[in-house]
Amino acid sequence: MGIRELELTDLPQTSDPPVGLLASIVNRLTWPFRYGHVEPRPSTGFYTDTTVCIGCKSCEVACKQWNQLAADGLEWTGNSYDNTAELSATSWRHVKFIEQFAANGQSAGHDTTATHELTIDQLVNGGGAGRWLMMSDVCKHCISAPCQHACPTGAIIYNEFANVYIQRDICNGCSYCIAACPFGVITRSDFDGHSHKCTLCYDRQKDGLVPACAKACPTASIQFGPIDELRERARNRVKELHARGVTGAYLYGEEPTESYSALHSFYLLVDRPAVYGLPDAPFNPWLHMLADYGRTIASALATIAVILSLLFLQRL
Amino acid sequence: MQDDNQARAIEPGYLTQDVTKVPGWHGLVAWDLLFNNLTTGLFLFAAVGELARPGLLGPVARLAYPVALVLLLTDLVMLVADLGDPLRFHHMLRVFKPSSPMSLGTWSLTIYSLPLTLIVAIEAAQFIGWLPSESQALEWMRWSAVVFCLLPAFGSLAYKGVLFSTSSQPGWKDARWLGGWMASSALTLGCAELLAISILTGHPRAAAALRTVAAVLVVLNLIPTGLVFLELRPTLSRIYRDQQVYLALAFILVGGTLVPVVLLLAGDGAPWRLGAVLLIVLGGFAVRLLLLKIPHASHESRTGARALESVRRAVPG
Numbered sequence: 149m150g151i152r153e154l155e156l157t158d159l160p161q162t163s164d165p166p167v168g169l170l171a172s173i174v175n176r177l178t179w180p181f182r183y184g185h186v187e188p189r190p191s192t193g194f195y196t197d198t199t200v201c202i203g204c205k206s207c208e209v210a211c212k213q214w215n216q217l218a219a220d221g222l223e224w225t226g227n228s229y230d231n232t233a234e235l236s237a238t239s240w241r242h243v244k245f246i247e248q249f250a251a252n253g254q255s256a257g258h259d260t261t262a263t264h265e266l267t268i269d270q271l272v273n274g275g276g277a278g279r280w281l282m283m284s285d286v287c288k289h290c291i292s293a294p295c296q297h298a299c300p301t302g303a304i305i306y307n308e309f310a311n312v313y314i315q316r317d318i319c320n321g322c323s324y325c326i327a328a329c330p331f332g333v334i335t336r337s338d339f340d341g342h343s344h345k346c347t348l349c350y351d352r353q354k355d356g357l358v359p360a361c362a363k364a365c366p367t368a369s370i371q372f373g374p375i376d377e378l379r380e381r382a383r384n385r386v387k388e389l390h391a392r393g394v395t396g397a398y399l400y401g402e403e404p405t406e407s408y409s410a411l412h413s414f415y416l417l418v419d420r421p422a423v424y425g426l427p428d429a430p431f432n433p434w435l436h437m438l439a440d441y442g443r444t445i446a447s448a449l450a451t452i453a454v455i456l457s458l459l460f461l462q463r464l
Numbered sequence: 465m466q467d468d469n470q471a472r473a474i475e476p477g478y479l480t481q482d483v484t485k486v487p488g489w490h491g492l493v494a495w496d497l498l499f500n501n502l503t504t505g506l507f508l509f510a511a512v513g514e515l516a517r518p519g520l521l522g523p524v525a526r527l528a529y530p531v532a533l534v535l536l537l538t539d540l541v542m543l544v545a546d547l548g549d550p551l552r553f554h555h556m557l558r559v560f561k562p563s564s565p566m567s568l569g570t571w572s573l574t575i576y577s578l579p580l581t582l583i584v585a586i587e588a589a590q591f592i593g594w595l596p597s598e599s600q601a602l603e604w605m606r607w608s609a610v611v612f613c614l615l616p617a618f619g620s621l622a623y624k625g626v627l628f629s630t631s632s633q634p635g636w637k638d639a640r641w642l643g644g645w646m647a648s649s650a651l652t653l654g655c656a657e658l659l660a661i662s663i664l665t666g667h668p669r670a671a672a673a674l675r676t677v678a679a680v681l682v683v684l685n686l687i688p689t690g691l692v693f694l695e696l697r698p699t700l701s702r703i704y705r706d707q708q709v710y711l712a713l714a715f716i717l718v719g720g721t722l723v724p725v726v727l728l729l730a731g732d733g734a735p736w737r738l739g740a741v742l743l744i745v746l747g748g749f750a751v752r753l754l755l756l757k758i759p760h761a762s763h764e765s766r767t768g769a770r771a772l773e774s775v776r777r778a779v780p781g
């Protein structure tokens with residue numbers, strides 16, 4: 149039955165009746181008024197518990213399958229099992245692998261970096277004094293998203309679930325969102341020239357379905373739901389881990405900081421953020437925009453004052 | 465064959481990577497930066513000069529406006545060509561979003577282009593005799609357009625540096641004075657352009673006045689340049705070797721400042737002064753290219769360091 153669902157030819161097909169140029173223009177101009185107001189729905193998001201991720205990459209595959217994203221080509225990066233390498237216009241999920249093993253039997257402190265070497269012995273004997281960290285990375289759906297602030301076309305919006313969504317028919321590929329995102333998420337496609345990233349399966353959510361990655365994750369490392377419920381669940385999980393001796397467990401992005409809003413896709417981590425390729429202290433560049441304009445205006449006015457003085461001082 | 469007792473080389477996770485992605489802004493954007501500053505700098509300098517000293521700079525300013533329009537059109541072509549989907553350029557104008565420097569800039573450039581075109585159209589029509597050259601009403605209209613054009617021209621100039629500093633890219637994000645530097649540099653470029661126009665069109669009084677102003681502005685521009693350099697220093701030190709940084713600094717100080725100032729003040733004759741203008745413009749372009757390349761260079765230096773580290777691990781000793 150699951151297969152039959154995909155056979156579109158079996159489904160009743162409908163298409164828009166042909167319209168002329170004038171009707172099409174009138175339609176485009178009046179559509180925003182006829183569309184009406186979209187009622188906000190409860191905010192949703194992802195909570196990713198990295199301690200239970202097994203690196204199976206089901207989320208990557210499910211995301212590609214549901215969103216019909218092309219393969220990126222296979223490149224052996226030499227970085228553990230990570231051959232996806234980065235989030236891209238066609239990879240909206242990226243499972244990261246961090247091997248923390250001491251070289252030649254030394255003990256690997258868990259707060260150390262992932263720069264240790266792994267011997268075959270340690271690998272065969274279960275890793276010895278080390279550990280694996282795995283994390284499924286995705287757009288953070290920032291509550292105050294720099295990409296959304298940056299977008300000059302209004303293509304990037306917050307949808308009714310308070311998720312950050314790129315309207316693909318509007319984006320013109322200016323790339324400012326790419327420069328703005330502190331997490332290196334958005335990418336411009338070489339194929340269509342537009343920016344792309346995780347939609348938090350907006351289409352599935354509208355139909356009451358769970359995003360494809362969360363649905364596919366076999367260990368519930370990726371959890372989806374109303375953001376308040378997720379936060380509650382995540383805090384309890386941290387308490388549980390602390391009680392079990394994993395004292396390094398903490399939540400990343402669950403609460404706002406002085407320099408960044410909370411994230412609608414937040415993480416439970418056990419090492420410092422940079423180890424996972426996340427900024428230790430994300431900063432919203434819009435916090436200093438007004439002051440930067442102030443300095444620009446001051447500098448321009450000072451220069452103009454110098455110009456005027458010199459022009460008036462010269463008796464030519 | 466690898467010795468199994470040898471520690472195996474693995475890549476060091478994600479710690480050494482830049483978290484941010486480099487936007488696909490390449491050489492074209494460096495030219496866009498230059499042309500933006502050339503057009504806005506020239507217009508602002510000419511307009512301020514004409515309004516302040518009409519007798520001295522009015523005639524040269526009239527010649528500068530068509531040049532500013534050509535530079536603006538060149539800049540707009542580059543802006544559009546750099547988009548991922550140039551045919552959707554007009555989507556920039558479907559919203560006005562002052563919170564986005566790019567939106568503010570696009571609107572400023574659009575509004576700036578309208579009175580500037582009107583000014584040039586009036587001048588052109590007068591030149592070819594379609595409109596009377598002594599009409600009070602036309603002069604009033606032209607003057608109003610010049611005054612009206614000041615604000616959008618200023619907006620078009622101010623947004624550029626802030627666009628880059630309001631980002632998460634290495635280097636740019638730390639450059640609080642980037643916009644300030646660009647404003648001062650654009651006005652210096654504008655002065656140099658106007659000097660070139662006055663020399664080439666035979667306005668010696670204007671050229672004499674502008675040569676002193678240009679020399680002072682080139683020197684004063686060192687203040688915001690120094691401030692931006694201090695802000696970029698940590699990133700530059702990470703990306704480049706010290707010698708490279710000092711070489712770039714020497715290039716800016718000698719090639720873009722000292723030599724032009726000497727040529728402006730001591731050089732006797734048009735070729736020397738035009739040479740100074742050329743150096744100011746070339747120096748301005750070089751600095752803009754360097755600034756633009758910082759995130760690319762940062763990314764490449766990280767990748768290079770990772771590759772070196774891999775080799776070091778794979779071939780111990």
Ligand code: SF4
Nearest residue numbers: 287288290293295329
């Ligand atoms: S993580 Fe980046 S792309 Fe995602 S919402 Fe935040 S700023 Fe936008």
